[in-house]
Amino acid sequence: MSILNAFVTPELALIGVDTEAMLPSGDLQQVCKIVVNPVLSAVVGFRGLDLMQMASAPVFSGWKGTFDALAEYVPELMRLCEEHCITAHGQPKEQLITNFALAGFSESSGCMVLHAYERTKHTQPIEHHRSIPQFYAPYWGDDHLKSLGICADRKGMEVLAREQCRKAREERPTDFACGGRFFIAEARRDSIRIEHAFEFPPHGKDC
Template identity: 55%
Template sequence: MSILNAFVTPDLALIGVDTEARLPDGATYQVCKLVTVPHLGAAAGFRGLDVLQMFAASAIISFKGDFDALAETMPGLLTEAERFCRDQFGASGDALAFNVVLVGYSESAGCMVGHAFDRTADSEEIKIASGLPNFIAPDVEADQLRSLHIVADKPGMSILARHQCQLIRDHDPGMAAGGRFFIAEVRRNSIHVEQAFEFPPRPEKVG
């Protein structure tokens, strides 16, 4: 289910995503898993079914309201996106599990704020976490995280993402993780997105 990370401080939010996706036949391709909303100083990262992002992205970009109102709308929006995936594509079970992170400038809080919206395969409930200082998916065990000596900056996020990619490939070589890693720097009045690095290519199949 690829890589999605966020570090949030009062003045700056970093959100990072990989680009690799896989077709049912095992072919890999690259997709955008990041949506930016410059006039709100906001960005959303997605981890899960691509058509869920396709449905949700247009509503996020064209939202009429401030960042706080968008955050309040997200659970209902994602529920509708989930319904679309079921009705139009027959998605169910693991296919409907997702992580979505929304970061941006909150007028009410007067600072950058992060929200996470998570749905597991065995539950129809969308869990919401607000005011997050960080979000890491896939999760990394606490002792491994300490050993990486991560600092909440762009180099730290790159170190974390490389480690996550290796964890995913070791656990399930068929799972999407890799391609290129992009990091968005989100501030109240600016968003800067750039490629941080390319992940190692997958080993060639023998035979």
């Protein structure tokens, strides 16, 4: 899996992602996990099976409708992408665990809004969390999050990502790909900026 975090206020949405991905062979590669749609002031971050991002990215970038309509369509999009991954790529259903985080300017709310989508098991429905203030993955509970003492801003997102990387490598060192570079997208109405925030330490070194 990967690191995917998002914070939102009425004026600003922040989405942060790492770049590390693990191939079936166990080899690590660096990949892009963010897609933007400047017309909608929208950013979507991905976590999980890379084929899901590859299948869904054209829809996010080429959507011909409102942000609100896109947000409601995403669960159906995920379902269609899952079918594609199974039929075209022979992907086992149990490996379709995926998170999407979509932030953008909501026409109905008149502000920046965050939606999160989770596929935890193929036997369960895709969860759609509407108009939430933040999203964290991986997530180890409220007590762990509170212990970091962070604010929902750019600096807080960097602190959180470093801790997520440290804890993931400590608890699941062989099957949890996280690291590489960390990018933060800042989305406002009519403005999107993406910057390389920092680089995670190589595996085997402290985060």
